[in-house]
Amino acid sequence: GDSVTQMEGPVTLSEEAFLTINCTYTATGYPSLFWYVQYPGEGLQLLLKATKADDKGSNKGFEATYRKETTSFHLEKGSVQVSDSAVYFCALKGTGGFKTIFGAGTRLFVKA
């Protein structure tokens, strides 16, 4: 069945460092891909999404490109801030799908 694998955390970075959180997926057809973020004490929020190959989703300085050839959707940000400290979830929704499949989440700590 469909699945999502993302890098284990926690990831600890200094402010202004470059961030990459790896995410790969297994799915038939052409799934839609998502990154969600969960700030402490809050619900998951959609950060960005891409619905077809080579699409780039972007929001708040974060970017991820839908790479079908490598079945990946890595999250990147050029310069992280302390306020980016959160748990990040990679997710997919299969073709014609109804359910969202989540990765295990990666916790990011950004130090001042």
Next chain:
Amino acid sequence: GAVVSQHPSWVICKSGTSVKIECRSLDFQATTMFWYRQFPKQSLMLMATSNEGSKATYEQGVEKDKFLINHASLTLSTLTVTSAHPEDSSFYICSARGDGGAGNEQFFGPGTRLTVL
């Protein structure tokens, strides 16, 4: 974006008792609600999907008699953990999806942490 609330945010109960968790969509009508369970350092696992006014669809391996889901209105769904045991201790998250203005995006509640003693 749209707001989904959960109540309570945390609950501690004795083994054998039942616990009800509420999920509300505050500013949109949720035709579909999803209930997830999250274990420490693990992914969200979908437990069940409910559409307003109809019975919930449970994922394989989820006991429908233990986890009772009611979606009585377009803004409220409840999850009742019946005869709770320590192994039911977990973080429960609901998600709601509307039609029209809210589109097909899922909006998530902040979660409820259940601890069964």
